[in-house]
Amino acid sequence: MTLLKGKVFKFGDDISTDHITPGRYFHLRGDMAKLAEHTLKDADPTFAKKVQSGDFVVGGRNFGLGSSREHAPRVIAECKVSAVLARSFARIFYRNSINVGLPVLECDTDGIDAGDELEVDLAQGVIRNLTKGEEINFTPIPEFMRGLLADGGLAAHIKKHGGFKL
16 A cells, blocks of 8 residues: 555545534444445535545545544545545544554645545655646655555554554
8 A cells, every 4th residue: 555546525624523424423333334425424415425446535724623433534444535635633533544544644735626636655755636747745654554554454453463563
């Protein structure tokens, strides 16, 4: 899992965990596929129907603020989104994303628009906007973290390897 490619779904600042997984659907938390049908419904009612495997969620500042429920990054991952890019993340959302195997990248998202095609190189720390012919740099994901993400997150990595080795 080094090179990711897909289309952008763009959101603004302060997208909360309630935007990502609206509380009125929380009764579905035992069925992630059903809960994922409502992903980002309060920010874009058509997101779950339009998103394709490999696409990107792009936000502004403070993406994922709110509660500590890990269902928010889990439903995004369930939608087969390859990564979430934002100017900044709420700390607990960031950590929960890594734990469930969803790459989250802090970078300048101002020049990325909805519908843009991106290619993201996690190892090199480069986002190539194929639509606009532009590049954006971010801090590369270390090899051990790319392995953890490729394994499906922290619990899956520990189960696969019998522990966590740096």
